[in-house]
Amino acid sequence: MTIQEIIAVALLLAGAFFMFVGSLGLIRLPDFFSRTHAAGMTDTLGIMLMLGGLAVYEGWSLISAKLVAIIIFVAIVNPVTVHALAKAALEYGIKPQLRNDDRKGETKDDVH
């Protein structure tokens, strides 16, 4: 096993881990505007790491150049979509949940 393959496998496993954590945040966090953090940042990092691992495994070629182009595209586009969704939700009238919110049944410890 060469050093290149070891780096590729490490990047792939780290990307799978961050992808899992982002997905878990998507169902565990309490309201919409905190879920946007999980979908916008952690998922983007996981996808970038996995595609980067594939590019490292491929070596210097046109395919890895295209994979790096996809990485840059995802890094720009994925937070932009989540930001557009959050802006649309705010315009639509969804209120962010604050700490001293008097919403019933949802205290700070009652995260579902």
Place this chain on the structure above:
Amino acid sequence: MEYLSTHLTAVVTAIILIPFYRVLKGPTVFDRLLGAGAIAAKTTVIICLIGFIYRRIDLFVDITLAYALLNFIGIIAVSKYFESQEVREE
């Protein structure tokens, strides 16, 4: 690499089921859209891994780029639709 790609495809497919719960049970329509966007973003990685399984990554990498572009355009269009005045007044 085929061994690792096959197993990683299974792992990412299992991870995709987690945002799918949010798509099914989201309280608002924006939660469902957020989960759908997360699923589409993970699907780009699955397409690349399938290209490594079949040893045709030169073909699949272009499909990945087109898929990411369509995901971006779709979510921007839907969020602009929900931002518009006519939808909000209903």
